Amino acid sequence: ETVMTQSPAALSVSPGDRATLSCRASQSIGTNLVWYQQKPGQAPRLLLYRTSTRATGVPARFSGSGSGTEFTLTISSLQSEDIAVYFCQQYDNWPFITFGQGTRLEIK
Amino acid sequence: QLVESGGGLIQSGGSLRLTCEVSGLSVRNTYMSWVRQAAGEGLEWVAVIFGGGSTYYANSVKGRFTLSRDNSRNTLDLQMNSLRVEDTAVYYCVREVHDYAGIAGFDPWGQGTLVTVSS
Numbered sequence: 529e530t531v532m533t534q535s536p537a538a539l540s541v542s543p544g545d546r547a548t549l550s551c552r553a554s555q556s557i558g559t560n561l562v563w564y565q566q567k568p569g570q571a572p573r574l575l576l577y578r579t580s581t582r583a584t585g586v587p588a589r590f591s592g593s594g595s596g597t598e599f600t601l602t603i604s605s606l607q608s609e610d611i612a613v614y615f616c617q618q619y620d621n622w623p624f625i626t627f628g629q630g631t632r633l634e635i636k
Numbered sequence: 637q638l639v640e641s642g643g644g645l646i647q648s649g650g651s652l653r654l655t656c657e658v659s660g661l662s663v664r665n666t667y668m669s670w671v672r673q674a675a676g677e678g679l680e681w682v683a684v685i686f687g688g689g690s691t692y693y694a695n696s697v698k699g700r701f702t703l704s705r706d707n708s709r710n711t712l713d714l715q716m717n718s719l720r721v722e723d724t725a726v727y728y729c730v731r732e733v734h735d736y737a738g739i740a741g742f743d744p745w746g747q748g749t750l751v752t753v754s755s
Binding site for chain 2: 560562564571572573574576577578581583615617619622623624625626627628629630
């Protein structure tokens with residue numbers, strides 16, 4: 529099983545600043561990575577797929593990069609509505625998909 | 637739109653059947669999955685059914701859970717037997733998106749249904 533490890537577990541960022549979230553795979557997954565955003569009390573929402581392709585309606589301040597085992601989700605200028613938990617997901621071993629444990633993003 | 641139902645409180649060893657009512661797309665032609673989330677925890681993929689009807693399960697539920705679909709009702713059903721305390725979670729019904737280049741994530745997600753297994 530491919531284990532996904534996200535860091536940090538929690539991140540505090542000031543409005544307007546850049547937020548950088550990391551996701552590491554226990555083995556190479558190419559660019560088979562997805563990011564989700566989950567706000568309190570809501571279901572997760574698709575953000576990025578194939579490492580860096582934004583889903584419909586996702587603002588351009590969200591971007592993704594990486595390949596192999598190291599991946600990054602960057603929010604270029606944090607807005608208050610970006611406060612959420614962010615999960616990464618690999619599908620290299622599809623259909624046996626695994627998720628990271630999440631990074632909680634907070635406003636400083 | 638995906639709407640889950642069937643969650644509730646059940647004793648360990650018992651059974652529950654979750655249903656996902658699907659609108660706006662046909663379950664017959666779609667990869668559909670269940671994903672669960674224990675309170676305050678991360679996400680865990682549970683099972684998938686392919687457009688052709690094949691099913692796959694996470695090791696944690698294999699042999700206990702059965703995923704099926706009803707094409708006429710356009711619904712997805714997750715039969716959960718021999719439930720354990722560790723199966724306690726919100727269960728989400730999701731569509732797996734496939735485009736010209738391959739997999740494009742889970743979208744949309746239902747609102748989830750809570751399953752609580754007591755000891």
